[in-house]
Amino acid sequence: MRGIRRILGGMVAVGLLGACQPLDEGGGGGAGDVLFTRGFAFVRNDRNVYVVDDNGDPNSPQRLTSGGGAFQPSVSRDGRSIVFVQKSGSTTSLQTVPTSGGVTATLFTSTDQACRGCGNFRYPTFSPDSRTVVFVFDRGSGSNSELGQVNADGSSFKSLTPGATISYGAPSFFPNGSVVLAPAGNSLTQLNQLARVPLNGGTATFSSLGNEVLFIVNRAVVSPDGTQVALDGKLSSGSTRIFVGPLTSTGTGQLRRLSDYTTATVQETFPNWTGSSGLGFLFSDAGGDPSIYRATVSAIPSSVSLAVPTAAEPSYGPI
Numbered sequence: 001m002r003g004i005r006r007i008l009g010g011m012v013a014v015g016l017l018g019a020c021q022p023l024d025e026g027g028g029g030g031a032g033d034v035l036f037t038r039g040f041a042f043v044r045n046d047r048n049v050y051v052v053d054d055n056g057d058p059n060s061p062q063r064l065t066s067g068g069g070a071f072q073p074s075v076s077r078d079g080r081s082i083v084f085v086q087k088s089g090s091t092t093s094l095q096t097v098p099t100s101g102g103v104t105a106t107l108f109t110s111t112d113q114a115c116r117g118c119g120n121f122r123y124p125t126f127s128p129d130s131r132t133v134v135f136v137f138d139r140g141s142g143s144n145s146e147l148g149q150v151n152a153d154g155s156s157f158k159s160l161t162p163g164a165t166i167s168y169g170a171p172s173f174f175p176n177g178s179v180v181l182a183p184a185g186n187s188l189t190q191l192n193q194l195a196r197v198p199l200n201g202g203t204a205t206f207s208s209l210g211n212e213v214l215f216i217v218n219r220a221v222v223s224p225d226g227t228q229v230a231l232d233g234k235l236s237s238g239s240t241r242i243f244v245g246p247l248t249s250t251g252t253g254q255l256r257r258l259s260d261y262t263t264a265t266v267q268e269t270f271p272n273w274t275g276s277s278g279l280g281f282l283f284s285d286a287g288g289d290p291s292i293y294r295a296t297v298s299a300i301p302s303s304v305s306l307a308v309p310t311a312a313e314p315s316y317g318p319i
Contacts, residue, residue: 070086191216192214242269
């Protein structure tokens with residue numbers, strides 16, 4: 001089964017690459033001609049943002065940007081916009097692009113005076129009402145990573161975790177929009193806790209992961225109804241697996257593996273809820289190119305199915 005999946009992904013990827021549009025000048029995508037209602041946004045090796053609608057052809061992704069340098073796109077809850085990190089030299093910025101295609105817009109940059117020396121933006125995500133964006137940033141070399149918040153018009157930047165004595169990872173909003181859940185730990189390579197960070201300036205609360213998860217590799221995401229969390233957990237074998245568990249009032253319940261794979265070479269990362277009982281995530285084996293797969297969340301490990309070949313850093317929406 002594993003070998004068949006690798007061959008299938010490679011065969012589809014050839015057609016996928018051939019179907020891409022030629023690169024344009026500048027950073028914009030199409031002119032509002034992209035058909036996207038719900039589905040995956042992702043980047044490819046050319047570091048541009050692509051989308052595939054659930055009812056579209058995964059062999060023909062639609063490209064939204066053309067200037068390269070794009071990382072970690074995230075679909076807004078209303079499905080109208082994507083926020084992503086743009087890297088140019090040592091400067092990083094938050095940019096947005098309509099899911100229907102069009103010109104990209106700069107939301108906030110690491111050179112902005114309000115930032116006061118912060119940089120290395122990553123993992124942006126829209127609030128449920130799409131009015132704000134929360135993201136991870138560093139404030140100076142060797143410092144702990146913080147969570148920042150900025151309005152969708154680029155105003156009112158603030159740190160949600162000022163003077164952080166620990167590092168924070170990719171944020172995910174609870175449905176009420178007033179709290180985010182984020183990996184946390186003593187360093188970016190040891191995010192072995194989950195933090196609930198209020199947006200109103202309140203004190204963050206922390207809980208341990210437990211089970212067989214050593215630390216979170218990329219992100220932990222809250223389910224649409226706020227009752228579950230999915231995360232990509234590193235194991236002692238060196239493999240990374242997607243885990244799912246209930247969210248309690250003080251932390252998480254027992255984490256369980258999403259898929260039924262046991263091979264140590266399998267890597268599952270970047271979980272995304274696709275509904276109340278479904279997840280999309282990156283899957284790769286033995287160093288092969290990652291692709292987006294889907295699985296059903298259940299009490300026992302589930303089989304997986306290919307959704308989009310040859311993709312990276314996916315986001316799903318709207319949900």
